[in-house]
Amino acid sequence: MRKSVIVILFCVFFTLCYFTIESAKKVFRSEWELPGINQEQPKHRLVLITQDMNTPFWDRVANGALNQAKENGASLEVWGSYGNNQEDFLKKMEIAIHSKVDGIIIQGLDTEEFKQLTKVKASFYGIPIITVANDVPMSESLRKTYIGSDQYKAGEMIARQLVFDMGSTGEVVVMYDRKQEYYQTQRLSGIQDVLKDYPNIKVMYAETSDAREQIIASTRDALNRMPEVDAFIAVNAKVTGTMIQEIGKRYQVEPFYIYSFDDGPESLPLLNQRKLDGIIEQSPEKMGEKSVQLLMEWLNGETVPLNSKGYYTDIFILKEKGIK
Numbered sequence: 001m002r003k004s005v006i007v008i009l010f011c012v013f014f015t016l017c018y019f020t021i022e023s024a025k026k027v028f029r030s031e032w033e034l035p036g037i038n039q040e041q042p043k044h045r046l047v048l049i050t051q052d053m054n055t056p057f058w059d060r061v062a063n064g065a066l067n068q069a070k071e072n073g074a075s076l077e078v079w080g081s082y083g084n085n086q087e088d089f090l091k092k093m094e095i096a097i098h099s100k101v102d103g104i105i106i107q108g109l110d111t112e113e114f115k116q117l118t119k120v121k122a123s124f125y126g127i128p129i130i131t132v133a134n135d136v137p138m139s140e141s142l143r144k145t146y147i148g149s150d151q152y153k154a155g156e157m158i159a160r161q162l163v164f165d166m167g168s169t170g171e172v173v174v175m176y177d178r179k180q181e182y183y184q185t186q187r188l189s190g191i192q193d194v195l196k197d198y199p200n201i202k203v204m205y206a207e208t209s210d211a212r213e214q215i216i217a218s219t220r221d222a223l224n225r226m227p228e229v230d231a232f233i234a235v236n237a238k239v240t241g242t243m244i245q246e247i248g249k250r251y252q253v254e255p256f257y258i259y260s261f262d263d264g265p266e267s268l269p270l271l272n273q274r275k276l277d278g279i280i281e282q283s284p285e286k287m288g289e290k291s292v293q294l295l296m297e298w299l300n301g302e303t304v305p306l307n308s309k310g311y312y313t314d315i316f317i318l319k320e321k322g323i324k
Contacts (some may be wrong), residue, residue: 044102044299045075046292048132051089051107053080057263057284058107061133064288065105072296084210084238090114097121102299103128105291108136108146110182115141128298130306132291133263133284134183138308144298146310147291151183154280154315155190155235158259161278161317162231166257169200170230173222175243177236178207187235187261204229210238219246231257237264237279244275262318274320281318 048065052058062078069076079096081088090113096104097117104122108114108131118129118141128144135146162172174191177184188205195203204226208218219242223229232247234240240260247253253275260267261280270276290311297303 043073044296046077046103046105046295047096047101048076048078048288048291049089049092049096049104049106050078050080051084051086051109052263052265053078053082055263055265056268057133057265057282060284061288064285065292066288068289068292072292074292074296076292086111086113090117093117094121097125097127100125101127103130103295105130105132105147105288105295107132108134108141108143108182110134110136110180118142128295130291130295132287133282134181135186135310136182145294145306145308147287147294148310148313149280149282149315150312151186152190153312154261154282155187155192156194157190157315157317158187158233158261158278158280159191159194162233162257162259163194163198163201165277166231168198171202171204171226171228172231172233173204173206173226173229174233175206175208175218175222175235175239177239178209184235191233191235202226208236208239210236212242215239215242216246219243223247223250229256232259234258234260234264237261237267240264240270240276241266244270271318271320276320278317278319281316283313283315286313 046069048062050058050061058080066076066078079092081092086109089109093104093106093114094117104127106129115136122129123142129141131143131146133148135148135151136143172195174188176188195201204222206218206222208215232243234243237260241264244253244258247256257277258275259278260276262268262282267276267279271279290313294303294306294311298306
């Protein structure tokens with residue numbers, strides 16, 4: 001009886017040992033993986049920062065950037081502020097720098113605070129900065145490059161379209177931003193260089209800000225000073241909707257020739273309503289794609305240095321019935 005018990009115990013012992021060894025083999029077998037352990041990690045962490053979140057133009061920039069980041073195996077976060085909140089915009093930029101991201105793609109802001117962040121803090125941490133859509137001078141910001149429209153050419157293009165539609169005689173109000181942001185001064189220079197060749201076109205350059213009350217006051221003042229005006233160009237697309245509303249309080253809008261750019265939230269709806277005669281259409285998706293592509297090439301040492309003058313994306317004149 002005692003021998004039978006010992007035999008049974010040995011059988012149980014060896015059975016337990018067998019199953020223990022087999023379980024251990026499964027644990028250490030090379031093809032067995034813990035969930036997520038061997039998942040490929042993003043090569044680089046990038047951030048896209050804008051001060052115009054959730055606007056049609058910047059949504060398209062973000063979509064292009066996100067798609068390209070996915071293709072390149074990079075992590076891209078889209079940060080930003082709403083309603084042109086510069087303080088919040090700069091704060092997010094500073095957070096990105098202190099987070100030591102691998103690269104920053106950002107809407108250029110032509111202020112001293114912005115330039116100090118790019119020249120001093122980002123440079124200290126070795127973080128490359130690429131401006132997108134809105135540029136700032138490279139010498140003042142030390143940004144690596146710019147991706148977006150040739151804004152001077154865009155100004156020329158919109159002025160030529162005005163002359164083509166209105167003719168070489170008339171009165172024009174050009175409304176521009178008193179803050180003199182770099183991309184807007186480039187547009188303004190292009191407009192001026194075309195219109196100065198037409199001596200029978202009288203031009204009034206009107207300053208404003210993008211505050212509604214100021215746009216209304218500037219539009220009223222322009223209409224009072226130039227009552228026979230034939231055309232308007234809004235250099236800052238954000239002022240277009242309010243400007244047109246104010247014109248409409250005094251006159252029918254349709255007889256006027258009115259032009260702007262597509263980076264304002266109301267530009268396309270106003271064009272479709274035939275309250276705008278034309279806008280400069282840019283290539284925001286391409287801007288986003290190209291920004292990520294070039295930043296990754298710089299980080300991987302494939303394209304060093306980047307062209308400091310920038311990489312221009314396509315622009316078109318968009319009329320109510322299509323591109324001309």
